Every structure is written in structure tokens, then in C-alpha cells.
Amino acid sequence: GDSVTQMEGPVTLSEEAFLTINCTYTATGYPSLFWYVQYPGEGLQLLLKATKADDKGSNKGFEATYRKETTSFHLEKGSVQVSDSAVYFCATVTQGGSEKLVFGKGTKLTVNP
Amino acid sequence: GAGVSQTPSNKVTEKGKYVELRCDPISGHTALYWYRQSLGQGPEFLIYFQGTGAADDSGLPNDRFFAVRPEGSVSTLKIQRTERGDSAVYLCASSPAGGLGTDTQYFGPGTRLTVL
Numbered sequence: 001g002d003s004v005t006q007m008e009g010p011v012t013l014s015e016e017a018f019l020t021i022n023c024t025y026t027a028t029g030y031p032s033l034f035w036y037v038q039y040p041g042e043g044l045q046l047l048l049k050a051t052k053a054d055d056k057g058s059n060k061g062f063e064a065t066y067r068k069e070t071t072s073f074h075l076e077k078g079s080v081q082v083s084d085s086a087v088y089f090c091a092t093v094t095q096g097g098s099e100k101l102v103f104g105k106g107t108k109l110t111v112n113p
Numbered sequence: 114g115a116g117v118s119q120t121p122s123n124k125v126t127e128k129g130k131y132v133e134l135r136c137d138p139i140s141g142h143t144a145l146y147w148y149r150q151s152l153g154q155g156p157e158f159l160i161y162f163q164g165t166g167a168a169d170d171s172g173l174p175n176d177r178f179f180a181v182r183p184e185g186s187v188s189t190l191k192i193q194r195t196e197r198g199d200s201a202v203y204l205c206a207s208s209p210a211g212g213l214g215t216d217t218q219y220f221g222p223g224t225r226l227t228v229l
Contacts, residue, residue, distance in 0.1 A: 006155075030214075036220075042222075043204075043220050043223060045220065046218075049217065051214075051215045093215075098168070099146065099169070099214060100146070100158035101158065101206075102158070103156050103157070105155050106153075106155050
């Protein structure tokens with residue numbers, strides 16, 4: 001079945017550092033890819049998504065590019081802020097199949113001032 | 114507008130009891146999903162509704178778990194004879210249409226279930 005392998009944390013960075021969180025996927029069909037974020041004490045919310053190969057999703061300074069050749073969807077941000085401290089989840093849905101999201105285990109990011 | 118709401122926010126019960134968890138999706142969303150999130154893990158799929166019908170219930174762990182959506186809006190997740198291993202945060206999500214695999218799923222705040 002579909003699966004997502006996500007870089008395990010925790011990750012601790014200083015403010016303004018560069019962030020990469022790796023995510024690779026396996027899918028039997030043609031997947032859509034998502035990054036969700038869970039801020040402390042809040043619910044899951046969509047950060048960005050891409051639905052076809054070579055698409056780049058972006059939001060709040062975060063970016064991820066759907067790479068079919070490497071089956072990857074790595075999350076990047078050029079300069080993190082303390083407010084980016086959260087748990088980040090990579091997820092996939094197979095288009096045309098069941099609508100279920102398959103999540104990675106999550107990566108906890110802490111940004112220190 | 115209003116997001117997905119879930120009640121109760123917290124539920125503590127004793128082993129063997131029956132519980133119901135409620136989800137109010139975003140108005141007009143035809144697709145509704147239930148997930149379960151254990152501590153330190155990503156959410157795991159339980160069941161997906163398209164309208165009133167369960168389109169995929171492959172994630173329900175056993176026959177103690179059941180969910181309904183009788184009028185195509187509010188959904189109730191029902192757990193019989195609860196066990197300590199059922200303790201988790203139960204998340205509900207909705208999306209506008211479903212069926213394409215490209216829709217964004219909007220999540221509620223979750224119900225934290227603790228089985229003593």
C-alpha cells in the first residue's frame with residue numbers, strides 16, 4: 001500500500017537557519033502530496049500541497065517540490081522563525097483511489113531565538 | 114466561516130464502556146474522514162464517508178468501532194467495549210467533494226479519549 005517515510009526528529013535550529021525535512025513516498029497509483037503542520041495546542045492544518053509531478057507547493061515561506069524521479073517531497077524554508085516551532089507531517093493520497101491520507105510519523109521542529 | 118468542530122474535546126471513560134464521538138464538518142462538504150492519532154505518531158485513517166455512505170472503512174481496527182453519517186453532515190464515531198489501547202486523539206476532517214485525491218482535508222481539533 002501507499003506509505004510515507006519522513007525524516008525523524010526532533011530537529012532543533014536557531015532562528016534564521018535553513019530548514020530541510022526529508023519526505024519520500026511509495027504509491028501504487030498517482031499520488032497527491034501534502035505537508036500538514038500541528039502547532040502547539042492546535043489542530044492539524046494544511047501547510048502546502050502538490051498534485052502533479054514537478055509542481056511546487058509554497059506557503060508562509062515554506063516550499064516543497066513534487067519529484068517523481070526520486071519519489072520525494074522535501075520541505076524547505078530559507079530562514080526559520082521561532083513561530084515555526086511545530087510538528088510537521090508529510091502525507092499522500094492516491095488520486096482516483098480511496099481518499100485516505102497516509103501520514104508520516106511527523107518531525108518536531110524547535111526554533112530557538 | 115466555521116471550521117470542523119468535534120465534541121467532546123476530552124472524554125475519559127472506563128474500560129468496557131461505550132462512547133460516542135461527534136463531528137460537525139464544514140457546511141457543504143460532502144466528504145468526511147475519521148483518523149486516530151496516538152502519541153508521537155501521525156494520524157491513521159479509520160473511515161471515509163462520501164455523503165451518507167461509508168466509501169472506505171478499511172481502517173476501522175475491529176468490529177467494536179462503527180461510524181455513521183445518516184444525513185450526510187454530522188458524523189458519529191461509536192466505540193463499544195472500550196479498551197485501554199483505544200486511548201488516542203480522534204480526528205475528524207472534511208473536504209468539499211472528495212473523489213479526486215486532490216482536495217484539501219480540513220481537520221477539527223480532535224477528541225482526546227482516555228480509557229482507564
